[in-house]
Amino acid sequence: MHASPISSLSLALIIIMTTLLSPSLSERCNPNDKKVLLNIKKALNNPYILSSWNPDNDCCGWYCVDCDSTTNRINSLTIFAGDLPGQIPDAVGDLPYLETLMFHKLTNLTGPIQPSIAKLKHLKFLRISWTNISGSVPDFISQLSNLTFLDLAFNSLSGSIPSSLSKLQNLGALHLDRNKLTGPIPDSFGKFKGQVPDLYLSHNQLSGKIPDSLGNMDFNAIDLSRNKLEGDASFLFGSNKIAYNLDLSRNMLEFNLSKIVFPKSLTSLDLNHNKLFGSIPEEMTSLSLQLFNVSYNRLCGKIPVGGSLQSFDYSTYFHNQCLCGAPLQSCK
Numbered sequence: 001m002h003a004s005p006i007s008s009l010s011l012a013l014i015i016i017m018t019t020l021l022s023p024s025l026s027e028r029c030n031p032n033d034k035k036v037l038l039n040i041k042k043a044l045n046n047p048y049i050l051s052s053w054n055p056d057n058d059c060c061g062w063y064c065v066d067c068d069s070t071t072n073r074i075n076s077l078t079i080f081a082g083d084l085p086g087q088i089p090d091a092v093g094d095l096p097y098l099e100t101l102m103f104h105k106l107t108n109l110t111g112p113i114q115p116s117i118a119k120l121k122h123l124k125f126l127r128i129s130w131t132n133i134s135g136s137v138p139d140f141i142s143q144l145s146n147l148t149f150l151d152l153a154f155n156s157l158s159g160s161i162p163s164s165l166s167k168l169q170n171l172g173a174l175h176l177d178r179n180k181l182t183g184p185i186p187d188s189f190g191k192f193k194g195q196v197p198d199l200y201l202s203h204n205q206l207s208g209k210i211p212d213s214l215g216n217m218d219f220n221a222i223d224l225s226r227n228k229l230e231g232d233a234s235f236l237f238g239s240n241k242i243a244y245n246l247d248l249s250r251n252m253l254e255f256n257l258s259k260i261v262f263p264k265s266l267t268s269l270d271l272n273h274n275k276l277f278g279s280i281p282e283e284m285t286s287l288s289l290q291l292f293n294v295s296y297n298r299l300c301g302k303i304p305v306g307g308s309l310q311s312f313d314y315s316t317y318f319h320n321q322c323l324c325g326a327p328l329q330s331c332k
Contacts, residue, residue: 028067029059033074036094037065040077043089049082066100073097075122080104087111088133093119099146102127113138113152120144127151129175134158137176142167151175153200161186161201169194177202177223184208185224190216202226202247210236210253221245225270229253237262249273249293257299262287272296280304280323292316299323302331 037059041050052063059074060067066076074095085108092101093116101120103109104127112135113128123144134156141150142164150168153175160183161176168174174197181204189199190213198221206227214222215235220243222236229251236246241263250273257271258278268291276294279301289308296319303309303317303325314327324331 027058027060028072030073033095033097034059036091037062037074037077039091039094040089043091044084044086047082047084049079049084068097071097076100078102078104079106082106084109088114088117088128090114090116093117095120097122099123100125103131104128105130107132109133111135113141115140117141118143122146124170125149128155130154132156136160137162137165137181139164141165144168146170148172152179154178156180158182160184161206163188165189166192168192168197171195171197173198173200175200177204179204181206185211185214185229187211187213190214192217196220199223218242223247224251225249227251231255234260239263241265244268246270257281257294257297258301267291269293277321280309285309295319297321303328 037053038055041053050064059065060072064077064079065074067073068075075097077092077095077098078100080102084106087110088103092114098120099122101123109131111133113133118140124146126147129151136159137152137157139162142162147168148170149172157179158181161181163186165174166188172195177200183206185201185206190211196217196219199219200223202223202225204227206229209231210224210229210233212235218241222243225247230253232255233248233253234255237260239261242265243263244265245268246266247270249270252275254275256278257276258281260281262284266287267289269289270291270293272293273296276297276299279299280303282304285304285306287307292312293316295315295317299320300322303323310326312327317323317328
């Protein structure tokens with residue numbers, strides 16, 4: 001028996017009306033997450049960059065957010081390159097399934113890193129960079145045990161670096177560069193458990209000696225440039241290391257370069273503007289260096305011939321005590 005055209009039409013109308021009246025039936029977005037996102041938008045004074053955050057639409061389709069394909073919970077909030085005056089909203093801590101949180105290139109974003117972020121136990125990727133946030137690097141970040149990437153670079157953060165960050169066992173990279181951080185590098189940074197992160201602490205006002213403990217770690221990349229570090233850094237080198245990038249430039253470091261044994265993996269080495277003495281070791285000719293700078297030190301002797309050492313121009317070597325040989329003037 002066939003349904004009459006009228007009853008088919010009535011059924012279609014009922015389905016359409018039900019869908020219109022209950023958008024939640026067709027909506028993926030979790031209602032709690034949606035409510036939190038709308039609170040975040042309100043706290044940021046409804047910025048243009050979040051204009052797609054319309055309560056009538058499914059929040060899984062909104063700009064700057066992603067939903068997990070299985071659970072439909074918000075797992076990513078990435079706001080970048082917009083005019084966003086104000087502070088990071090406290091409500092970001094109420095998105096319990098966040099794995100990625102990013103506030104990037106938002107020069108009008110101010111205030112501290114919100115303590116509510118400590119609640120985000122699933123967080124793997126945290127980037128708050130190129131903003132005007134201030135205050136300290138919070139100790140509570142060490143509680144985010146799933147973090148694999150932490151970037152707080154290009155901000156106005158001040159105070160000392162919390163030693164507790166070494167508890168982050170899964171961290172692959174730590175960016176605290178280009179802030180106003182002071183005090184020493186924590187000794188605990190030579191005791192990372194689990195993965196050894198790439199370490200970027202440049203363009204701060206860090207002082208004192210580099211902790212000897214860092215010599216126990218096998219860092220792929222270390223950038224400690226443009227600080228006020230002093231003393232010996234020779235323990236960062238060694239034939240058994242796997243480092244490819246070491247930048248210690250523009251500090252007050254003082255050690256004998258001729259006694260250094262370099263990692264074979266090294267492709268980038270910048271030591272300019274320090275107080276290095278001794279000569280350039282012959283074994284440097286066996287390195288495949290793409291970037292090299294020892295200018296503005298106290299080095300002496302003949303620049304070894306071979307490898308890539310003559311591929312760099314005189315500015316790599318100038319302003320030393322008595323270095324000579326190509327590309328500088330020949331030795332007398």
